[in-house]
Amino acid sequence: MTDIEIAQSVELRDIREVASRWGILEDDLMVYGKHKAKLPLNLINEEKMRQGRLVLVSAISPTPAGEGKTTVTIGLSEAMNQTGRNTIPVLREPSLGPVFGMKGGATGGGYAQVLPMEDINLHFTGDFAAIEKAHNLLAALIANNLHQVQNNLQIDPRTVHWKRVMDMNDRSLRRIITGLGGTSSGIPRETGFDITAASEIMAILCLADDLENLKARFGNIFVGFTFDGKPVYARDLKATGAMAALMKDAIKPNLVQTIEGNAAIIHGGPFANIAQGTNSVIATRMGLSLADYTITEAGFGFDLGAEKFFDIKCRDAGLKPQAVVLVATIRALKYHGGAPLHELKRPDVARLKAGIPNLEKHLENIRHFGVPAVVAINRFATDTDAEIEALQAHFEGSDVEVHVADVWAKGGAGAHSLADAVARLTEANDTAFKPLYDNSWSVEQKIETICRTVYGAKAIDYTLQARKDLRKIAELGLDKLPVCIAKTQKSLSDNPELLGRPKDFVVTIREIELAAGAGFLIPITGTIVRMPGLPARPAAESIDIDREGKITGLF
Template sequence: MMTDIEIAKQVTLAPIAEIASKLDIPADDLELYGKYKAKLPLSLIDEDKMKGKKLILVTAISPTPAGEGKTTVSIGLSDGLTRIGKKTAVVLREPSLGPVFGIKGGATGGGYSQVLPMEDINLHFNGDFNAVEKAHNLLAALIDNNLHFAKRNLGLDPRTIKWKRALDMNDRALRNIVVGLGGTGDGMPRQTGFDITAASEVMAILCLSESIEDLKTRLGNIYVGRTMDKRPIYARDLNAQGAMTTLLCEAIKPNLVQTIGRTPAIIHGGPFANIAQGTNTIFATKMGLSLADYVVTEAGFGSDLGAEKFFDIKCVKAGLKPNAVVMVATIRALKFHGGEAVADLKQENLDALRKGMENLEKHIENMRKFNVAPIVAVNRFLD
């Protein structure tokens, strides 16, 4: 049995212009990042063209630490729709380096249901995470600069500052740190820390914005902390929103790549579902619906997190409603929720499987409260 990377290496990628032509995107609209990646202009979003299009949400039961395959099923479903002649796009989140180098691994699917080029997407891709990180850390630098200079000081109480720094890496040694050491020229000593970039409020804001003006306003509304007299301070009080928006001017453009089945894949944004909304950008979803007849997308973690936030936050903000919901389940996860130990999940245990079905039933019940009847997809592992 070949590994995911061995399968990916055997694929001959199509030039990205050929993939774009499947969505009737003119070659002149592509901002090329090499032969197989491109950014797409926001001008391709057309609310009128979105009417009558089909949006399919892929979610899952409560996952195990390794994940249950929402991305894999999303890609496989989109390739299946393409195979039967439907004009389809799969719209996904960008991977974070934390999970990529952790137990969960990459986020480009698996087997023959992958988006490519896998290594590029899983690592630096087109620089969106780096831009989010820089915009986040710019605000952090402005905060400490404001504390340092008496003339510009807004009277911030350092004990109330909630804004940390960001880094797209699992580095527990940076969760809680002290900055400003080294003397009077190096800032005010205070305790702070780092969040992973996917947990940044800037990432959540990017994924909920609908225009560059909306993005700038939302960045200005970021809460920083309070003054000594309890007055709230926002990013706009530091005049941070303009520079932060400038750093994100390329990151707001969705990225176009392809699946192994040569289905167009729009990948953009990557907030975690347990901390933020866990969905790709509104830009990407609306662009997919403007260009394709069928759009397959996913929401992070189980339906109790990502899917509910998809309905309650993203759909409300963007005026969207999925036409179908796919609920991914695995025998592994069902046994896990039935009480089976992680080390024994590959062993047959029908009793644990039966008990674990209660988890699936509850997720189905929850989705029906949103007036959708989910279709259960059992993701089967070869082992």
């Protein structure tokens, strides 16, 4: 059966019933039909949060299709509940771009899914639409200010880099010219579109504490400079009130259910290369307030989403994770051992062993943060017993536990040993979590620490533009912000061709962008595409709906 066929075979519980099992009153719910709802922020309980245990699910460097962190997160949470441990998974929302593109949705898979998967993967509760509107409102206000003679802030249009966003893969919108058609149509200038998940509004939503903090962060969005070199922020355009008004419901986390009828929280979905790649601070705090265990995930490999989860989100929100589950797949290890993509389903213990150094490097990186870890093998139908045994044998006698998570096929029943291991780690360890760097360090120190310690680089090179950006950041007094390095997810390095555990490479910082509203700097390496394109055969071609409203083709 496909993911959607499995999902549609499940009889969903009323979301009010699901909520009541976690002590949530019906009057507290903003219900969207029978099977999804929003949760008010007043359910966040600081005292309960301190008692809760936070577990992060991350992964080794992924193959293009991803390694199933969301599936493992959901399956592990089911296993924790099955073994008597009150647990809620807290996830990111899917973007329509991948849903209609190549990777499909982000609601898990098989018997480890959150439901209703069709709603979650499509419009859901409108959070992405609200983010899109708030972002594009600021773009319209900027363009209007450039056009008006009166009430003009004298913004130099050459310094404005705020694009528009849309939640769809459309490469033709990456670079466009606006304002054509004469003076009544505005000022002609080059701009473009990013996908909504890459919006700074998304990053802000996922780091905000509440509505007031959201407004303050909106006000700090850097717009550009005036002709005489003064910085202009969104607050100077009087944009923050209207932008926040558009987000009045989007700031509330979404409550759904797992296949087994347990509660799950989904909220926000920033990119893990250009932004922090984790769900909202509010959603994580909500999970910790409602359950004994909160299982969450961060995008791509540990070097991207997890590093940012620790150094940006946890530091900013005062969160202290107790354990990391590092997802590895047999296919990804073979990929990093030199197997081409079309051969990943073939048994190959030799290439599997050759790819283990990538896994070992990610485990080494976790130790730098002082958090204990367990390895979860996300089992695929093509994995052989010999390959799994070879991986487990490699770590025999070490302090690294390796457990099979057969959750796609078996749901929570396929991860009981993993659940026991996670419980032991969180109960036996008073977390010694610590960020990798101090925000008071120079921008160069922070970049160098991540590149050398996490990526394994031997040196860092800066282009002339990056050096210019460093000076600008210092002049604006923003050099004490954390850094959110944008790089490829395909490699530990900034070169997607360097698989496995590369060494002796140089990371080149091309430029450094400001995300002053979100509260971090974005050093950019390589080519980061913020408006993806569709593949030759988009997933959209397989999606359909019949006269009864039954959707097919989602995965």
